[in-house]
Amino acid sequence: MISAKEQEAIRKLMVFLQEWDGAHKVTRSHILNNFIRSNDGKTEPELEVEFSQGASLFLARLTAWLRMTYMYSTCLNKLLKSIGIFLSAASGCRYIIEFLDIGGVLILLEILGLNHLKEEDKRESVKLLQLIANAGRKYKELICESYGVQSLAKFLATSNSAEAQEDVRVLLDSLGHDNPKYQNQVYKGLIAVLSCTCPRAQQLALQTLVVMQ
Template sequence: MIGTCLNEQLRTIAIFLSASSGHKFMAEFLEVGGVLTLLEIIGLKQAKEIDKSESLRCLHYIANAGRKYKELICESYGIRAIAECLAKSKSEETQDCCRNLLLMLAHGNPKFEVQVYKGLIALLPCSSPKAQQMAAQSLRVVQAIVKVANPSITDPLLNLLKTLHLEVQFEVIELIKELMDYEVADSLLAGLVTLLRPTKEETFHRPEILDDPDVEKINAPLPVFVQQAAAAKTIGILTRESNEISEKLIQARVTYNLLFAMGNMDYADSQRQASISLEYLCRTFPIVDDHVRDAMGESLYELFMVNPEALYVNMSHVQADVLVSNKVNIPKLVEKIE
């Protein structure tokens, strides 16, 4: 499996597996343990990336032959092997082959579609940004196939908002938007609101690499602040999608937490994204506007409404402290009005 001319052997086998009249060859290849051998190759540390890609192509041809062949790959613990290969591979070509094969195993394979779905969720916390992006992207496709959202998707998705890779953040936000039609919507919304107000322990915790004397000093923001800004951005996108979502967020004290994020003088993007999101809520819901005006004071409120995106530039530390210590609690006030 790591010997001479392995790539040539795999390419030769692929010719037979992909042939329109190659079912006889495929049956013989499967009988001698072909699927298990291909899966073992993609899991070998010492195997070359080019050989892994060719093995995945062979598996793709087998899966393409029909449902029973997809089931055979899955029964051979193929989903786990392919997902691990996607997470650990350093080659984008290999990762792309893994992603395409997982999507193929999810389509027209009702017996194992949920297993593919769970395998993609398990990929979200991995260390490869490309694998994270592909997993989130694929989940948007597979979610429509399985039709039921697994509650375990919530935490890894929200944790991914800490990423500094914008392409990963984009796919995560797009997936969250689609999950608003499923039963995990309320827990995702509650989680987003909570992320706007990180705990003191989280804000004081610095990754060890930032204090390593052997590493060049970098002014990277704390992951928790990146997550805070991404949560504010996501909330802004969701509020524009639906008034129903906006009302749920208001009941979850999003106004209180957005004001807190606007006062975060340690990270300008948190302030900017929170300001943009809150401005939309103020213009859409008069009750939010009234209480934001009271919390900010007249002069800061006027600055905010004129240019919310640049408010953080003109804000003083005293005004930031006022926002951080705000006591806005709209849900209770709504109950009194009712």
């Protein structure tokens, strides 16, 4: 038997989801701002309490909107940050699985190759890929199977953001460790960066290669 308190919590969740579903870009942007401000750093149990055991329903809406709009940079940074709250939630591995089920890795990698998107959006994409890689070897393998090393190496070589390049270096270093199936692929990707025209990218690639030896 559902208590009156639980019924009220479920009602509020349904109202929130209906508001999102019926909202235009500006309203959704405000919703994302509030979500980021209120939920950054929360664990999976805390998010489930916040969403009356229905956090996955909101994550599904975020990922669906990402899939439809990432090429147009519609609130992209806020959207990626919001998804990151789920992917970084302690004990929240199921959120990562749900994100991957909609092709999340491929979307994040494609963002890196879209020239018209902002560097800060691409950096946020790299951060999400790092969260996925941190979840374990099979997730590192998935990134590599999705031609992630090539995409990351190219972004490292062409990015204008020192911060983004450092984030990519950390991710490539992560993909090169505890990932024997694709370690050689990471090595070759870093070697390829050495021939680019960006001195900082060359330095970071060389630094990572030394660590991998």
